[in-house]
Each structure stands twice: as C-alpha cells, then as structure tokens.
Amino acid sequence: MASTINCTTAGCSGNLGANPNALVEVNFTANSNTSLTVTTTSWDGNPTPPGSCTTCGFDPVLWLFDAGMTQLAKNDDISASNKNASITFALTSGSMYELVLTAFDQHWCVAGTNCNGTVYSTTGWANNGNFSGLMDPFAFTFSPNASVDTFAVTSQTVTTKYPVAQTGVPEPTSLALLLTGGAFLTWRKFAKGARRA
Numbered sequence: 446m447a448s449t450i451n452c453t454t455a456g457c458s459g460n461l462g463a464n465p466n467a468l469v470e471v472n473f474t475a476n477s478n479t480s481l482t483v484t485t486t487s488w489d490g491n492p493t494p495p496g497s498c499t500t501c502g503f504d505p506v507l508w509l510f511d512a513g514m515t516q517l518a519k520n521d522d523i524s525a526s527n528k529n530a531s532i533t534f535a536l537t538s539g540s541m542y543e544l545v546l547t548a549f550d551q552h553w554c555v556a557g558t559n560c561n562g563t564v565y566s567t568t569g570w571a572n573n574g575n576f577s578g579l580m581d582p583f584a585f586t587f588s589p590n591a592s593v594d595t596f597a598v599t600s601q602t603v604t605t606k607y608p609v610a611q612t613g614v615p616e617p618t619s620l621a622l623l624l625t626g627g628a629f630l631t632w633r634k635f636a637k638g639a640r641r642a
C-alpha cells in the first residue's frame with residue numbers, strides 16, 4: 446500500500462503505507478506570533494462495538510522541530526486513556542518549523558544522549574515504530590490561535606528514507622566502558638591464578 450498525505454491549513458490525514466517507521470513531515474512558516482495547537486484525531490483503541498472502527502488509527506506521537514531539527518515540543522498521549530497526541534507551541538513570526546507525526550515508539554535521538562535506553566553515535570530516528578496491530582490511518586488538526594492566513598503549510602511529505610538511519614550501535618564511549626570492564630575481569634582472573642600458584 447502506498448503512503449498518502451493530504452494537508453490543508455486545517456490539518457492533515459492519510460496513511461503511512463503500512464510502514465510504522467514512516468514519518469509524516471509538514472513544513473510551515475509562521476506569519477505572526479501565534480500559539481499553534483496540533484491534535485491528532487484518528488486514534489480510537491476502544492471502538493464500540495469492538496472491531497467496528499474502520500478509520501481509527503495507531504498510537505500516534507507528534508513532534509515539533511525548528512528548521513535546524515532542534516526539538517521544540519513532543520507529545521505521545523493526551524492522557525492514560527487517550528492515546529491521541531496534542532502539542533501547543535508559541536510560534537515566532539517568520540520562523541520555519543517542521544511538524545512530524547510518527548507511530549509509537551519511534552524516537553528522535555540526539556547523538557551521545559540516552560534515547561529511550563540507548564545511546565546512539567549519530568543523530569536521527571530510532572526506527573522503532575509499531576502499529577501494535579491497530580490500523581494505519583492518521584489524522585490531525587491545526588488550530589492556530591489566529592486567523593488561518595497567519596499560518597501556511599509550505600510542504601508536506603511522508604518520508605520513508607530517514608535523515609539518519611540508526612543501527613543500535615553503542616557510541617565509542619560506551620564501547621570503551623565495556624572494554625574497560627572486560628579488562629578488569631581478565632585482571633581478576635589473572636590475580637586469582639597468581640594467588641593459587
């Protein structure tokens with residue numbers, strides 16, 4: 446199934462093409478200082494009756510970055526019982542932003558920092574997305590706290606080639622610590638042997 450995305454200044458909907466690591470990227474420029482709220486609407490893990498939902502989506506996560514991919518905001522779940530995501534951010538007039546929607550448990554990982562339990566040597570997406578058996582569609586709305594012409598979607602895409610692919614390889618300092626630990630164990634073995642002699 447090919448991925449699709451359809452955005453307006455009111456919001457976006459589509460699907461990730463059955464790839465839980467795909468990213469929905471929406472670039473926009475703020476034309477005034479305004480507060481923007483983005484809220485997903487597709488998740489419904491408890492349709493009534495069960496199994497009746499044909500448009501409910503997976504567990505979505507929203508991210509907001511500046512033009513240099515510095516993370517400005519992130520939300521996974523609105524509450525323990527509502528797995529939709531919602532972020533609110535005060536936009537600066539003239540600034541460019543990138544909004545990203547992912548499936549849980551995708552993570553944006555900065556090199557050399559603990560990212561969901563793993564330290565990566567490069568900055569990029571961890572590619573741990575999972576639909577958890579739920580449906581592929583996503584949907585979210587934009588709610589700028591000003592008239593719509595103060596907010597413009599400049600590009601939209603579903604990305605399946607990631608900025609930097611992660612391989613789960615520990616960074617050099619972690620590796621050095623492991624090697625140091627190994628050397629210590631070897632020394633202990635040697636010391637025990639020496640005492641026995």
Ligand SMILES: [Ca+2]
Nearest residue numbers: 505521522528
């Ligand atoms: Ca969520």
Ligand SMILES: [Ca+2]
Nearest residue numbers: 504521522549
């Ligand atoms: Ca979640």
